[in-house]
Amino acid sequence: MILPIVAYGAEILRSKGKEITPDYPNLNKLIEDMWETMxxxxxxxxxxxxxxxxxxxFVMDSKQVFENQDDDEKGKYPDEPGIKQVFINAQVTALNGQEWAYNEGCLSIPxxxxxxxxxxxxTISYVDEHFTSYEKTFNGITARIILHxxxxIEGKLFIDYLKPLKRKLLRGKLDDISKGKVRxxxxxIFPK
Structure with a gap:
């Protein structure tokens, strides 16, 4: 089932997520719905x-990025061909390497x-949909999607990384999203 996406301005986007256990109600259906929605x-x-x-x-599929890239982009990122993965109760344990810029968007901020x-x-520790534990290191586009x-689940949005002036310039567009004026x-689901 395709679920509605919560729009910028909703309180839940600023709250830290709670850990869950294998008996979380209808977890498999929720994950299936999240893939379908994504x-x-x-x-x-x-x-x-x-x-x-x-x-x-959260769920993520960086394989799509590589499947849809232009020929001149092929081989540019070290994580090609990407992964498709479910992350539950994730905790980042290390950030390494140089910082690099990439143009990001967000379904909640259309x-x-x-x-x-x-x-x-x-490097992130997590359990998958079977509650098997992992601690793995990811890089490139895959790392970026995971961090986003x-x-x-930490209550942050990609716009939090922008310089104050850039955020100020976006204020009108963000207000329009929170008021439901953007389609x-x-x-x-828009905030009340």
């Missing part, structure tokens, strides 16, 4: 707060894209 919205990642759930869960600086490499989605190609 793909239907043309996203590469989706975190539970974006579908109005205050839990530490029609706004900005260059964001993030580390090249992230991880921020959602996306997918169903959204």
């Amino acid at each position: 793909y239907a919205s043309n996203g590469v990642g989706l975190a539970a707060p974006q579908i109005n759930k205050d839990i530490r869960l 029609r706004i894209r900005e260059d964001v600086m993030r580390n090249e490499t992230v 989605e991880y921020d959602h 996306a190609d997918y169903k959204m």
Whole structure:
């Protein structure tokens, strides 16, 4: 089932997600719905707060980025061909490498894209949908998507990384999103 995406301005996007256990109600269905919602919205990642759930869960698929890139982009990133993964109760344990800029967007902040600086490499501990524990290091585009989605379960948004002047210039567009004056190609829930 395709779920509506929570728009910028909603309180849940600023709250830290709670850890869950394997007996979380209808977890498999929720994950299935998150994948369906993410793909239907043309996203590469989706975190539970974006579908109005205050839990530490996100899904991401960096394979799509590589499948859809131009020929001149092939081989540019070290994580090619990417991964498709569920992350539950994730905790970043290390950030390494140089910071690099990449143009990011967010399903909860439609029609706004900005260059964001993030580390090249992230080490993260998490459990998958079977509650198998991992601690892995990711780099490139995959690391960037993981960090973007991880921020959602920490109550952060990609616009938090922008310089104050840039955020000030975006204030009108952000206010329009929170007031429901911006439309996306997918169903959204706007703050009251």
